[in-house]
Amino acid sequence: MTSFIEDVIADLNHKGLNIPQLTFVLPSRRAGVFLKHQLSKHSTQTFFAPEIVSIEEFVETLSDLQYITNTELIFEFYEVYLKLTDKENQESFDEVSKWAQMLIQDFNEIDRYLIPPAKIFDYLSAIKEIEHHHWSLDENPSTFVKNYLLFWNQLKHYYNTLQTQLLEQNKGYQGLVYRKAVDNLEQFTSAHPNNKYIFMGFNALNKAEETIIQELLKQGLAHIYWDIDETFIKNPEHDAGLFIRQHKATWPYLKQHPFNWLHHHYTKPKNIKVTGVPKNVSQIKYIGELLLQLDSESLKKTAIVLGNEELLLPLLNSIPKSIGAVNITMGLPLKSVPLVALFDQLLKLHIKGGDNFYYKDALAVLSNQFVRPLLNNAKIKVANVISTIEENNIIYLNLDKLTTLFQGEYQTLLSLLFGPWKDNPNTALENCFKLISLLKSYLDQDKPSNMLALEYLYRFNALFNELSLLNSQHKHIKTIATLYSFYKELLSTETLDFQGEPLEGLQIMGMLETRALDFESLIIASVNEGILPAGKSHNSFIPYDVKLENKLPTYKEKDAVYTYHFYRLLQRATNAHILYNTETDALNSGEKSRFITQLEIEGIHPIQHKVVTPKVPKITKQLKTIKKTDAVLEQIKRLSNAGFSPSSLTNYIRNPMDFYTQKILGVKTYEDVEESIAANTLGTVIHNTLEGLYKPHIGEFLKPEDLEGMKPKIDTWVKKHFKETYKEGDISTGKNLIIFEVAKRYVWNTINLELNELRLGNEIKIIALEKGFRALLEISELDFPVYLTGKVDRIDQYNGITRIIDYKSGKVDQSKVEVVEWEDLTTDYDKYSKSFQVLTYALMMDSVPEMKTENLEAGIISFKNLNAGFLKFAKKDKPGAYAKKDQLITSETLENFSEVLKNLILEICNPDIDFIEKEV
Structure with a gap:
């Protein structure tokens, strides 16, 4: 394959032009590197390189202005x-x-x-x-x-x-x-009458470029080399030839001189494979597989062209390790580098201009990968700070609070990050510079390992310098929100350029970087509608019809630009892998590009079309099994001696693995900051409030005036217990205020329920509140003692019958405290855990001689089902609505339950029965 650049050099030599005296004008600077390389390859002697400029640089020279x-x-x-x-x-x-x-x-x-x-x-x-x-x-x-x-x-x-x-x-x-360059053209040509300009690889030209090139051609100061296949020129419908057809038809120079640059590369045999791949990342992984199929020689003649340039980072992480040299022509968008998150979080934190910061925003900054080292990687201290915030439900933090939490350490860093910026953009920029300086001092300690991070830092320093300079000149940025807006604007256009040997190995580039370049093998990714080409978009104040009237470009012309680039790449290629995303999502229709459809319909090349999917192994959840080692059995013995609580036993019934992690390993469940009051916090507050209100009446029969006297105290008690349980959490506004009022309403309704009972002539005597029990459970099969432990919310006497009452803040109905078969208690957690709990309390109470009684009931008062009153445990003789219910807890009931309980504990203590995870 001879490339377009080689064809041009051959023609220039044929014309006998003195190459060092020429000025080459190209669509992009990238093509200039390849041109220099080809000039050196085709030269038989040493000479000075000619001047090579991009069209933008050339026009800038003509205009005497600076961009x-x-x-x-x-x-x-x-x-x-x-x-x-x-x-x-x-x-x-x-x-x-x-x-x-x-x-x-x-x-x-x-x-x-x-x-x-x-x-x-x-x-x-x-x-x-x-x-x-x-x-x-x-x-x-x-x-x-x-x-x-x-x-x-x-x-x-x-x-x-x-x-x-x-x-x-x-x-x-x-x-x-x-416009200024066109105005200066006559003056420029008269000042440089002997210069010769070579324009090569152009396609879509604006009116100014056309005017400049035509004038230089007319005066014999230039040659122009088009790169177009006859197939595209001769087909009046083919957009790849749209612009060059127009130039050929309208330029006076081309009417008088032959159009010599038609070639016939496109119709030569090509191996074109079109592959649909679901999702962008899958496309990138598939590219990795394609690269493994190429040898080192083929890789040197291969280019990966990314239609969607945001896929560069995933691609760099997916290139197989066996691939040698890689040259990245496109820049890495600065918005994709890790450091962007730090300044993004920091500026957002201060946008409101206040001194108090939402705890999640503050913790995000403290946990940032670049800030952590500045805290000397004090993981324990940071973990303790986070733990304190979570335990005390601190939703808003300020500098003083953080200084206290860090016990006065890291004052400089904390002041930079969380000191008051008072919505002043100059303070914001000053603190960002100081933070960059701190980070640089740290990263310089191990420079070789931190080269990339230091490069990021340098680019951000330059970016903030530009913002600072512009604002010092113009003084229009008056708030941090405006600063942030401009920071984002700059970030979207800045790139981090890679350094490397541009002529070595595999080339990775965006579509616009391929101008005037040719490759034997191509892998083009994201060839989807809306990407290649971009499709209809009209970001302009000038209406479509006005644009047409004035010959301004519309989306049709912009699509034709990409059509040319796409087909020009295929002209000289021998192999092409064209990939598109088949997946429909919010920003992508999953529709293959019209370019692919056009390739198939024109029928010039046989297209191999297939859809591939990632290899997704079937993942079956492996339920864990834990053997009971000697250490585990020792811990079980310690637990037995300390006492099994009803909740720990029901936890075992629900999932033995939870019992193992929480009780054997001692792993606590993760507690996050409660921004809105959690259900368990609400339950604790109601329990404690009821205990506080009823405590003065222990040992007494309740009187209506006692209950009426409790009502004015509800607000004070609920506030007190929220303060103790919810700590620094705010209950004065929003959802928390509603939950606070709900807690008061639950307590109020519970008192009213008892008032109604008294007014109906019932007698209620409070025996105990929050009564703790510890009872020995005789199990002859074990050679160590087993205790039960637990705390009963309330024990009272109702018309002479002793009641064990467990309060529940969630909704419970009667069916949840009834059992037909005793064995069911240890098999179905959802249905029988409430019965299991109250029966355990009954068994413990029965072990205390002074509290033993023949008339005993146990059950639940559900705050969300108060109208149902006291939900009594019942043993049913059969399932269904017409079963006989035994609600008194007799010695026979306790014996039957005791048997079930012993079997459960024997299972827990049995070394031959593993802890087997259940699917929950």
């Missing part, structure tokens, strides 16, 4: 806006910057296509006037409509004043530079 950065341009435009807008109607810098971007892009287009500005702007304001009069019958338009029409009338003034302001500084945006 202005996009960010600086927004600042300049805002100054124009302020000059031309009455003070009372002026919008903030942040608001203007949102629409200024699009307007400047329109100015750019108007200038690059050399449209007389008045023609467009007067036309636009006239259209808006007509629209208003057509749709509105109001002779006196509102202020909003007046301002709207004023905006369109102002466009030409914005344009003219911005140009004047920039020209005074010898600066220009791209369009202005191009």
Whole structure:
């Protein structure tokens, strides 16, 4: 395969041109590197390299202006806006910057296509006037409509004043530079009559570029080399030849001189494979598999072209280790590097300008991978701080609080991160610079290992420097929110460029970097509609019909640009793997690109089309099994001596693995900060409040006046217990305030339930509240003692019958405290855990001689089912509605339950029965 660049060099040699004296003008700087390499390969003697420039650089030289950065341009435009807008109607810098971007892009287009500005702007304001009069019958338009029409009338003034302001500084945006270059063309050519320019690899040219190239061709100062296949030129419908067909038909030079640069590479045999792959990451993994099939020689002639350039990082992580040299032509977007998260979190933290920070935002900053080393990797201290925040439900933190939590250490770092910025962008920038300095000092200690991180740091330092410089000149950034907005704007355009040998090994590039370059083998990823080509999008103030009228590019022309790039790549290639994403998601239709459909329909090459899917192994959950070692059995003995609680035993019934992790290993369940009050916290508060209210009446028969006397104290008691349980959590607003009121209502309703019982003539005597029990369970099969332990919420006498009452803050109904077969108690947690608990309490109470009684009931009061009253445990003789229920807990009941309980504990203590995980 001879490349386009080699063809051009051969023709220049054939023409006998002196190459060192030429100036090569290319679509991009990347092609210049390959051109130099080919010039050296085709040379038989040493010579000075010719001047090689991109079209943008060449036009800049012609114009005598300097390109202005996009960010600086927004600042300049805002100054124009302020000059031309009455003070009372002026919008903030942040608001203007949102629409200024699009307007400047329109100015750019108007200038690059050399449209007389008045023609467009007067036309636009006239259209808006007509629209208003057509749709509105109001002779006196509102202020909003007046301002709207004023905006369109102002466009030409914005344009003219911005140009004047920039020209005074010898600066220009791209369009202005191009317009000025055309104006200077005659002067430039007369000053350089002996220069020869070689334009090569161009396709879509704006009016300014066309004018410049045609004038140089006309004066014999230039040669132009097109790279187009006859197939695309001759087919009037093929968009790959759209622009060059137009140039061929309309350029006077091409009408008088032969169009010599048609070739026939595209119709030569090619091996084209189209593969649909679900998801972007799968595409990247598939590329890794394709690379493994290539030998080292083939890799040197291969390029990976990413339609979606955000896939660069995943690709770099998926290239097989056996692949040698890799050259990355495209830059890594700065927004993709890890350090971006730190400044993103930090600026967001301070945007509201307050001194109190939401705990999750503060912890995200402290846990950032770049901040952790500055805390000397004090994992235990940081873990203790996080633990304190969680235990005390501290939802908002400030510098003083954090200083206290860190016991006065890391004061400098904490002040930088959490000190008051008072919504001052200069303070924000100053602190970001200081943080970068701290990070650099740390990373410099082990420079070889931290080279990449130091490179990130350098780029962020440069980025903040640019923001600082612009703001010191223009002073338009007045809040941290505006600073953040511009930080994001800069971040989206900045890239981290890779250094390497551009002519060695596998090439990785974006579609625009492939201009004028050729490869024998191609892997093109993300060839989907909406990516290649980008499809319909209209980010412009200029309507579609006005663009057509003035020969400005629309989405059709933008799609044709990518059509050319795509087909030009295939022209000289022998092998091409074209990948597309088959998966439909929010941003992707999962539709293959029209380019693929076109390849299939035109029928020039046989297309091998297939859809692949990742190898997904069937993952069956392996339920864990834990053997009871001597150490485990020792821990079980200790537990037996300390006492099994009803909840620990029901936990074993639910899932033996939970029992093992919590009781044998002592692993606590993770407790996060309760932003809104958790169910268990609510339950604890209600339990403790009821205990506090009823405690003075232990040993007494309740009287209605006792209960009425409790009601005024509810608010105080609930507040007290929320303070103890919820600690520093806030219950004064939002959802927590509602939960606080719910807690009071539950307590109120419970007291009212008892009042109704008393008024109906029932007698209630409080025997004990929160009564703790520890009872020995005789199990002859074991050679060590087994105790039961637990705390009963309330024991009372109701009309002479002793009741064990367990409070539940969740909803419980009668069916949950009934049992038919005793063995069921240890098999079905959901259905029988409540019965198991109250029966365990009954068994423990029965072991205390002074509390033993023949008239005993046990059950539950459910705060969410208070109307059902006291839900008594019942032994049923059969399932169903008409079963006989025995609600008294007799000695026979306790013996039957005791047998079930002993069997359960024997199972826990049996060395031959493993802890086997259950699916929950």
